[in-house]
Amino acid sequence: MAWNGSEPTTAEELGEPSRKNEFHAFDRGASFKGAPRAAMPLPRPPPPQAVPGEKPVAKATPQAPEDKFSALRTYRRALGLCDVCAEKWFRGHKCAAAIPLHAMQEIWDLFQLEAFSESQEPEQESPEAPSEQLFLALSHDAQRGAHGHRTIQFQGTILGYSVAVLVDSASSASFLAASVADQLPQLQRTPMASSVKVANGHLLRCT
Secondary structure, three states, rough: OOOOOOOOOHHHHHHHHHHHHHHHHHHHHHHHOOOOOOOOOOOOOOOOOOOOOOOOOOOOOOOOOHHHHHHHHHHHOOOOOOOOOEEEEOOOOOOOOOOOHHHHHHHHHHHHHOOOOOOOOOOOOOOOOOHHHHHHHOOOOHOOOOOOOOOOEEEEEOEEEEEEEOOOOOOOOOEEEEHHHHHOOOOOOOOOOOEEEOOOOOOEEEE
């Protein structure tokens, strides 16, 4: 068998490959040395789990007025009471003209209404307050003076006094001028006087 390479002649040549391997092995370990790991953030805590056997509590939603009325009617029927007056129901039952107080109390409790306390004194009204309430009773056309297309005006007499009579003047109530009322002492007067604009735009002082 032929050998092309030269044989090592000294001990240094025999030990040289092993030293090369040791050097490369040490070199690889130093070059591929990993960097230290950085601190990782902690994971989030798990969500709270329901205890076995417990049911989740649902949030209470406000009931509609129709549902409250339905529940009240069902409750009264279960007790054999009338739906309206809360009295004992029987065939041919008719509600009384006055509703019992306890039936109204159930309605107040149902809608959380507060009764007016007698200890609370009402606000003192100014002297002009009744006059404002009287004006509110008049129609918009009478207050502003609308021109009615169907208004009829003619001359007439009341107890011998000549007056101008308006028919279908679009007013919400009948009225009489103060000048005419002064000549009729037998008529009953109202405690307050008011002004009314008629269809032709004139302002009448009425009592």
